[in-house]
Amino acid sequence: MSRPVGGFALVLHSHLPWLPHHGTWPVGEEWLYQAWAHSYLPVVDLLRLLADEGRRDVLTLGVTPVLAAQLDDPYALRGMHDWLGNWNLRAQYAAVRWQNSDARLRDVAAAEYRASAAALTEFEERWLHGFSPVLRPLVDGGVVELIGGPATHPFQPLLDPRVREFALRAGLADTALRIGHRPVGIWAPECGYAPGMETGYAAAGVGRFLVDGPALHGDTAFARTVGDSDVVCFGRDLDVTYRVWSPKAGYPGDPAYRDFHTYDHPSGLKPSRVTGRQVEPQDKKPYEAALAADAVERHARDFVDTVVRRLTDLRALHGRPGLVVAAYDTELYGHWWHEGPAWLEAVLRALPDAGVEVTTLRGAIEAGYVAGRVDLPASSWGSGKDWRVWDGAQVADLVDAGAALQRDLLDLVGTIPAAVGRDAVLDQAAREALLALSSDWAFMVTKDSAADYARRRAKVHGERYAELASLLRAGARDRAWARATELRDEDGLFGNLDARALRTNE
CATH class of the missing domain: 1.20.1430.10 (Families 57/38 glycoside transferase, middle domain)
Known part of the structure; x- marks a missing residue:
């Protein structure tokens, strides 16, 4: 294989706050079960498919300890099983309700029935004992690099250093118990950072963490050691990341994709496509899978072209291959963006063919995508890239x-x-x-x-x-x-x- 144009590290951050026993609809356990059905199940299924093909270092997967605890919790597992069965029943109801309606609505009901039946089978065959037994083979096999974080996802800069250390060590220890590996990398909650936190990271055995691109003034082509420590930070490349999802735009807003916000309330299904930003819910057109599939192909191609252009520019600028880190919430893929898992598969397959080295944060360090030290400012990935959202x-x-x-x-x-x-x-x-x-x-x-x-x-x-x-x-x-x-x-x-x-x- 010829020398790659550069490296690409996809980082997925999987997180929800503790929800069992704290309400159901519209916020509460329903939130957990929707994300579980529409993001966690299909993303893990994709990773298993790539693993069976011999792929390794596919992506870096962040799973917060508080989410892992829910996905292993017996109460939540029973609730999820019930939710999947209910989803299947709702699809059957929609099929009857729409039997004399637009053929596109009938197609939606049929697709929802197939998807819910497949999810129910997958859950019963692989997930009944929780997430940890499902995730562990992917970690052991090197398919993903697992990164962790503090126990309940607190905004660390606002914590007393003793509480910060306690939360971090508790989270890392909990992940080690579940998966058999104590993470070396973490997704700092909200990418929150205060100067000096790297000292605590080093003491807890953390060797790498994520910050947002502006914390590095956009210079995200290489990982860098922080302050006087050996701890390495990676910055999100926002020029690339924002092609998918930004505060203002992104692929999921395409008119052909399924609209997240428009419900058919009797069935609880989402039968419409985005249609247009200013279109009222009642005026949105029925979803068409073929149109969405065309959009997935178009957006996957656009993203790969964007990554290649970015890496080509970085190589010209630095005289050696650089790295693109694109990081997103896992829940974007399937839950918020129905077509997200299909797009993810298309991108992960196309990038190597375009001469891009797909890797993990660990693999990026091993491949030498590291430069000098940096002193980071107080920062986050929230509005303004400071702490204003949380303080x-x-x-x-x-x-x-x-x-x-x-x-x-x-x-x-x-x-x-x-x-x-x-x-x-x-x-x-x-x-x-x-x-x-x-x-x-x-x-x-x-x-x-x-x-x-x-x-x-x-x-x-x-x-x-x-x-x-x-x-x-x-x-x-x-x-x-x-x-x-x-x-x-x-x-x-x-x-x-x-x-x-x-x-x-x-």
């Missing part, structure tokens, strides 16, 4: 509550004598605190996306923490134990979490 005026109350909660948690842990062994009540208090500190709540409030739900979730977990802390301080051990047991039935993720790691007096 702006709209969420000042959440920020203040989170800071107070952290101070109280550290004080509470410090009051427990060192001689005392592991305490299930204290562990549950720490669990509730971490759930209250999830970055999702501030994001949803700032973006006005189910903001009431987000505020309620932050409040509920904060109050649950405070209740347990109060009982512990009062010495009401029996009441504290009973209440912690009740709460663990709902918020029982991270069973190996040990709050003693937060102690500051040892």
Whole structure:
């Protein structure tokens, strides 16, 4: 094979906040099951297909510990099985409802029936024992590089360093228990970074992480060591990444693709195509799979051409092959963008034929796509590329509550004598605190996306923490134990979490 024009690393970030037992529709468990059915199942199926063809280092897959906990949770697994069966029934209902309607609607119902039946079979044959047994062979076989992160996806720059270390180590340890590999790389939640965080990463055994392109002033052609550490950062190449999805445009907005927002409410299916940005839902045209397939082919070709042009320019600029890192939420592929998995397969097959070396972050380092050191500024991948989404005026109350909660948690842990062994009540208090500190709540409030739900979730977990802390301080051990047991039935993720790691007096 001739020398590649350069390297391409696709990074997928799989994440949802903890949802089991916390509401169903429209936000809550429904969110989990939709993403599971329409993104996680088809993306894993594609990875297994490529693995069977002998492909390795296909992409870097980020799975947050809080999502992995849900995908392995018995309650969520039962709920998902029920949801898939219901999807199949809804498709059958739509077929009857539309039997005398436009032939395109009948095609939608038939396609939904086939897709739901296939998903149900796939789930029953491979997923009934959870995600970890499905993911582990892909990691062991080198098909994907698995990267992790802090336990509940908190915005790390706003954490006390001790809480930050606790959340990160807990997340890495949980992934190691599930998959048998402790991740060396992480997707820092929201790509949030504060100067000096690389020191904590190095201490926790993290060797590489993601930042957004502007943190590197757009110079994303190579990985770079951060500060005086050996920790390496990779920057998202926004010129390429935004071809797919940006705050303003991207492939999923093509008129031929399925419209995410337009429902047929009696069946719960989405029978329309985008049609046009200014077209009202009732005026959107029925979905046509053939039109969408043509758009997938066109957009895959455009993306590959964009990557090749970018790498050609980088090689001319630097005198050697460079790297493109394109990073997205996994949920874009299938959930938000119905045709996303098909586009993903087309791109991953076409890039090598175009002379591009498809690799992982680990593979990129091994291939030498590394340059010198860099001092990173405070940054994120949110609006403005700063921290405003998570510490702006709209969420000042959440920020203040989170800071107070952290101070109280550290004080509470410090009051427990060192001689005392592991305490299930204290562990549950720490669990509730971490759930209250999830970055999702501030994001949803700032973006006005189910903001009431987000505020309620932050409040509920904060109050649950405070209740347990109060009982512990009062010495009401029996009441504290009973209440912690009740709460663990709902918020029982991270069973190996040990709050003693937060102690500051040892």
